[in-house]
Amino acid sequence: MNQDNLIIAGKSYSSRLLVGTGKYKDFAETQAAIEASGAEIITIAIRRSNIGQNPNEPNLLDILPPSKYTLLPNTAMCYSADEAVRTLRLARELLDGHSLVKLEVLGDPQSLYPNVVETIAAAKTLVKDGFQVMVYTSDDPIIAKQLEDIGCVAIMPLASLIGSGMGILNPWNLQLIMDRVQVPVIVDAGVGTASDAAIAMELGCHGVLMNTAIAAAQKPVLMASAMKLAVNAGRAAYLAGRMPRKLYSASSSSPTAGIIAPAKS
Amino acid sequence: MIAISINGTIQQFDSNISVAALIEHMQIGNKRIAIECNGEIVPRGQFNQHMLADGDKLEIVVAVGGG
Numbered sequence: 044m045n046q047d048n049l050i051i052a053g054k055s056y057s058s059r060l061l062v063g064t065g066k067y068k069d070f071a072e073t074q075a076a077i078e079a080s081g082a083e084i085i086t087i088a089i090r091r092s093n094i095g096q097n098p099n100e101p102n103l104l105d106i107l108p109p110s111k112y113t114l115l116p117n118t119a120m121c122y123s124a125d126e127a128v129r130t131l132r133l134a135r136e137l138l139d140g141h142s143l144v145k146l147e148v149l150g151d152p153q154s155l156y157p158n159v160v161e162t163i164a165a166a167k168t169l170v171k172d173g174f175q176v177m178v179y180t181s182d183d184p185i186i187a188k189q190l191e192d193i194g195c196v197a198i199m200p201l202a203s204l205i206g207s208g209m210g211i212l213n214p215w216n217l218q219l220i221m222d223r224v225q226v227p228v229i230v231d232a233g234v235g236t237a238s239d240a241a242i243a244m245e246l247g248c249h250g251v252l253m254n255t256a257i258a259a260a261q262k263p264v265l266m267a268s269a270m271k272l273a274v275n276a277g278r279a280a281y282l283a284g285r286m287p288r289k290l291y292s293a294s295s296s297s298p299t300a301g302i303i304a305p306a307k308s
Numbered sequence: 309m310i311a312i313s314i315n316g317t318i319q320q321f322d323s324n325i326s327v328a329a330l331i332e333h334m335q336i337g338n339k340r341i342a343i344e345c346n347g348e349i350v351p352r353g354q355f356n357q358h359m360l361a362d363g364d365k366l367e368i369v370v371a372v373g374g375g
Contacts, residue, residue: 063375073373088374091315091367092341094334103371104340119374129344133369136349137342205375254375 047282049250051084051227052143052175052196056113058083059244060274061229063254064107065119067263074106076257079267084113086145086252088120089134114138115177117145122158124148124165131169144169145199147179155205159186163193170194179231182216184223191224198224199231199252202243206255208235211242221247237266237273244277245285310362321360328355336368343368 048055062082067073077085085107107114116134118127131144148165150158159181169176170193177197178190187198200220203209210233211217221228227249234240234253243251251274260266310323312330321330327350331337343350344367350358360366 064373065375067373086375087371089342089369090372092336092339092370094315094317094336094368102339103373114371116371117374129347132349133342133344133367134371136351137340137369137371 047278049227051177054113054143056083058271058274059250059278060240060271061085061115061231061250061252062257062267062270063117063252064103065254066258070101070103070106072263073103076263076267077107077112079264079271080257081271082112084115086115086117086254088117089130089137109138109141113143114141115143115145117179118147118165119149121148122150122161124161124168127161127165128168128172131174132172135174142173143175143177143196145177145179146195157181157201159183162186163189166190166193166195177229182213182220184216184219187220187228188223191226195226197227197229197249199229201232202230202239203233205232206259207233208256208259209233210235210239211246214242214246217243217246217248234270237269240270240273241277241280244274245280247281250274310360310364312360312362313365315366315368323362325360326356327358327360330360330366331355334368339370341368341370 048057049059058081060080060082061084062077062080063086064073118130121127121130127146127148135142146165148158148161150156157180162180166176166178176195177199178195179199180186182200190198202211229250229252230243230248231252234251234256240251257263257267309320311318311320346365
């Protein structure tokens with residue numbers, strides 16, 4: 044069987060669904076949901092150790108070990124290039140030199156919209172410092188191309204605002220981005236339910252990253268498996284090459300010959 | 309005695325405490341952590357050698373759930 048793997052920075056992944064590890068009820072739910080999603084790449088955040096907490100309390104990495112998953116440290120809640128760079132340098136040290144990272148620099152605490160100017164600045168520093176940067180960005184195709192030119196290994200445009208669940212609001216911009224960049228385009232932010240993920244894949248996106256869509260579902264583990272199916276279905280539909288859309292086609296799916304004559308009234 | 313800021317909280321220690329000794333004192337030796345001292349990463353291999361001084365600002369971080 045042909046492998047249709049996702050290739051990021053020369054490494055191959057069979058899952059095109061990437062999942063965040065935040066907002067779950069507890070570690071048990073986190074683990075169960077990640078497992079159900081089939082995700083191989085999972086994002087983590089870097090935060091101050093809570094000194095004085097129970098030293099025997101389990102760590103996130105105990106249940107999601109680097110030996111089993113590709114951990115993608117993020118720069119969530121960073122508002123400047125400097126903060127993002129510092130955070131990722133700490134993350135790289137934490138993960139023994141692992142250099143595949145997610146860059147995100149926010150511009151506004153209410154909308155969590157990315158600050159693309161600071162993002163570009165951070166990307167330049169990080170790429171020069173040897174990081175493999177998967178960059179969260181707006182759906183501006185010019186910025187996306189600039190980020191690729193800087194050397195980012197994946198472009199991750201938002202579908203809609205982080206945590207909003209509004210789905211793909213601008214498929215045309217996503218298409219513009221995919222027309223212009225060679226590196227994988229992974230929709231990140233705004234996915235709300237399975238069809239959103241399927242639509243992203245049908246458009247030709249290489250993968251989808253989500254967190255709230257699963258964690259904030261009534262049944263996260265069930266939603267995680269729905270998302271796995273949706274990403275696979277969307278990808279297969281894309282590879283199958285959909286039929287064209289037409290206003291009308293006069294093209295019935297049933298034969299036009301051999302229709303019985305109308306009964307005499 | 310020296311005063312060191314650890315994750316925003318100032319704590320007092322005997323002088324000449326190494327990063328390794330601090331970690332042991334704080335009972336976080338079994339966790340996967342990374343440390344920044346005055347804005348510079350302290351590599352794990354340097355924990356025994358790096359001595360802390362009065363006024364040092366440490367950030368000690370771990371991996372947590374996030375999107």
